[in-house]
Amino acid sequence: MFQVQDQSLRPLTTAHLAQTMSLLVLSNQELHDKVIAELASNPALELIDERICPECRRRIHGPGRCPVCSRTAVQDEPIVFLSPRDSYRPTRRNSSDDFPYSQEPAAPEDRTTFVLRQLAADLLPEDRELAVYILSSLDEDGFLADPPAFIAQATRSSMTQVKRVLELISNAEPVGLATEGPRQALVVQLHTFPQDDPRVQVACRMIQEQFSELGRGEYDKIARALNVKSRLVHEATEFIQENLNPYPGRAYWGSGREPGTGDPNVYHRPDVVISSNPIEAEGPLVVEIFSAISGWLRVNPLFDKAVKEADEDQSDELNEHLEKANLFVKCIQQRNNTMRLLMEMLVTKQRQYILEGARHLTPMTRAEIADHIGVHESTVSRAVSNKSVALPDGRIIPLAKFFDRSLSVRDRIKEIVREEREPLTDDAIASQLKRDGIRIARRTVAKYRSIEGILPARLRAKKKLSTAA
DNA sequence: CTATGGCACGGATT
């Protein structure tokens, strides 16, 4: 009894650490499940539905207005939701449990307003109601639950009006929303890419003519049916997997899988979303770290009180619950804090990459980051693993990609090949790179080439001028 | 003979 009490009274730092670590590796989805499970099994934990006033950061119960400054409370409640200043210099240490909150939620749940906001400029006033109707009637994958004709009838609108609105919606972020199904969504998304890219052309035909074969991975059959090289079919498939998302409304699809193992059914929502500031393009990036739960997780104060009043014989058990809950909440906070620090660092160091693409990835190691934010490198390692992040351009990449030392070089190679007049050998590419100050061995060029799915010089056809730019 | 891909080694990273 006494021992138990001793143990539970003091939240052991080792236990604390251990649990924080185990929570850190989890993706949001996994953490969500974990929290739900914990809530169910531990009566001392409580999830409360509080909002934060954007102005004075007071907590407000339920929807409504802040009693102090009478501003409307934010609707969505990611626990951590922040927009670090770009000038942020990463030497600062933890600022306790003080999380910054922002007031511009763009959570997936709020799809309707999210899309409407984008449409504001293009939407005719008389179409607005129709747009709202369509957006709110979408099924959970973001597809049309009813055919356009039905919508027209239900809203007493004309077909042309419905089509006009649908077109607008499907071209807004997330592109492909409000289409009839995965296939149509893919087609719409494909239109946003340069049409002269051969991969795009083939991908387009694959989706339109050979969709079920594509789903089954029957690449050879597709190649024959379309009368194109199977190599091209593979490249197109890869392109689809990396750039398109068949379920735009639900989540993005993980592009982190290796080519080949990419199961077209792996989709997930990102753990972090980075978007560029719509107001001032040069301003700070907006970073949202999604919370695993909506609302606030805390130790139930009633339970706390109950424990103190409880009989001696029961209090052991109750205390245990209490301490566990306490620990859990602390660990969650710790996790959030670490994620925040990490993302602030990342956004600051890799701004160029985030905004301008693969070539500008600054090489860095996890150890470096760990040093800067003052945690152990294994902590960073855990925090990075299993997470994905959405970039402003909509691409979803694994967080680990920020640490890919060869990414920028591979991108250069891709560019060199894309712009070559006639097939360059690996050696030629290597020396070309050397001119740009990148010193790598010929053998390595070959390796990168294969990673990028670029054929050897011999097999590369002569480039036509049309492929340029 | 030249361009590539395979295997394997050493050093860095995790």
Place this chain on the structure above:
DNA sequence: AATCCGTGCCATAG
């Protein structure tokens, strides 16, 4: 301690 990455060497295909 386990893993990943860049490279050198060598066999092979063209």
